[in-house]
Amino acid sequence: MNVLVVNAGSSSLKLSVLGEGDEVLSQHHVERWEGGAVELPDDVPEVHAVGHRVVHGGADLTEPVALTDRTRAEIERLTDLAPLHQPRALAGIDAVTALLPDVPQVACFDTAFHATLPPVASTYPLPERWRRRWGLRRYGFHGLSHAYAARRAVDLAGGGSRVVTCHLGAGCSLAAVRDGRSVDTTMGFTPLGGLVMATRSGDLDPGLLLWLRDRLDPEDLDDGLEHGSGLAGLGGRADLRDLREAASGGDVDAALAIDVFVHRLRQGVASMVASLGGLDLLVFTGGIGEHDAAVRADAVRGLGFLGVELDDSRNADLDDGDTRISTSASAAGVFVVEAREDVEIARGVRRVLG
Numbered sequence: 001m002n003v004l005v006v007n008a009g010s011s012s013l014k015l016s017v018l019g020e021g022d023e024v025l026s027q028h029h030v031e032r033w034e035g036g037a038v039e040l041p042d043d044v045p046e047v048h049a050v051g052h053r054v055v056h057g058g059a060d061l062t063e064p065v066a067l068t069d070r071t072r073a074e075i076e077r078l079t080d081l082a083p084l085h086q087p088r089a090l091a092g093i094d095a096v097t098a099l100l101p102d103v104p105q106v107a108c109f110d111t112a113f114h115a116t117l118p119p120v121a122s123t124y125p126l127p128e129r130w131r132r133r134w135g136l137r138r139y140g141f142h143g144l145s146h147a148y149a150a151r152r153a154v155d156l157a158g159g160g161s162r163v164v165t166c167h168l169g170a171g172c173s174l175a176a177v178r179d180g181r182s183v184d185t186t187m188g189f190t191p192l193g194g195l196v197m198a199t200r201s202g203d204l205d206p207g208l209l210l211w212l213r214d215r216l217d218p219e220d221l222d223d224g225l226e227h228g229s230g231l232a233g234l235g236g237r238a239d240l241r242d243l244r245e246a247a248s249g250g251d252v253d254a255a256l257a258i259d260v261f262v263h264r265l266r267q268g269v270a271s272m273v274a275s276l277g278g279l280d281l282l283v284f285t286g287g288i289g290e291h292d293a294a295v296r297a298d299a300v301r302g303l304g305f306l307g308v309e310l311d312d313s314r315n316a317d318l319d320d321g322d323t324r325i326s327t328s329a330s331a332a333g334v335f336v337v338e339a340r341e342d343v344e345i346a347r348g349v350r351r352v353l354g
């Protein structure tokens, strides 16, 4: 079965066709994607099924589902919980429906992997009546990437029960994975929480939001938190490559942006380790996780108290492919794994369609 995978992220659109054994038959990436209509390239091989990455599945969509008018409507209803992402997934679904009306489609959810969070990790200390009325809870995101990266690292290491996965792309999140199940994560009710991201703030003091609420129009507050914060808010550039270049030219704001990013990352990893009661494997994935050796080195250097130790030359010169970057003396294995949400999605499609 050839599966077309549509991964509409906040900064990129990734289309791939996976054949038997997840062989990549075709690939088409749009970086710095602004959203809008999704166009399929003309040279796509024959496709028997389509899988979409959908960021929010809410409380009910915790497994991949066949797309029907009803499941599409459920996805659309969750738009206000992921306003940056959900419309992009819907654009992908609608484009495929128009172009390949007879091909079955399946939606796979970023939230699904985190459906196993224990109440202690998913419950917000908010009034009971609010939680009951709106189902307020930590959902967590990037689950397709975390699930794949954790499994891949365990395969490469030949075992490991307590795994922390770092998905560092445009959106960034961490997951604490025990025996293949997510038990904690940094993102929350929406993909705005947790780590510092390209343009999103991550966690803030809620009192700061109340203070801003009294001074800004609601649209400006939304826009500032979603599009004007994070690396862009600190260093004027959303892309870490641009920040590195500016910082090396002496731009102190760009340098501080990177330092704040790494500081929060290191804190976040330690908090995931605390949720797991220890660490067997630490995994980096996503555009930053895969390509920025200094982020990995700086984050891990600050975690020396956990006994984690990088092999500097392995970290600096990654051969092609997924690899271990820790020393043999390191208390936990550290790995870099290519983000393959497409493989995880194709797996979900095959499971649903048999």
Ligand SMILES: Nc1ncnc2c1ncn2[C@@H]1O[C@H](COP(=O)(O)OP(=O)(O)O)[C@@H](O)[C@H]1O
Pocket: 009, 010, 011, 012, 168, 169, 170, 171, 198, 238, 239, 240, 241, 286, 287, 288, 291, 292, 339
């Ligand atoms: N060579 C690189 N060095 C440092 N950062 C990089 C590099 N390549 C990509 N990135 C970072 O990765 C981000 C994109 O990550 P990616 O996972 O591809 O995005 P998305 O979250 O849209 O899937 C970019 O915004 C940039 O900050």
Ligand SMILES: CC(=O)OP(=O)(O)O
Pocket: 008, 009, 010, 011, 055, 085, 110, 141, 142, 169, 170, 171, 172, 191
């Ligand atoms: C959930 C999320 O933040 O996704 P992305 O990294 O694609 O923006």
Ligand SMILES: [Mg+2]
Pocket: 009, 169, 170
């Ligand atoms: Mg991504």
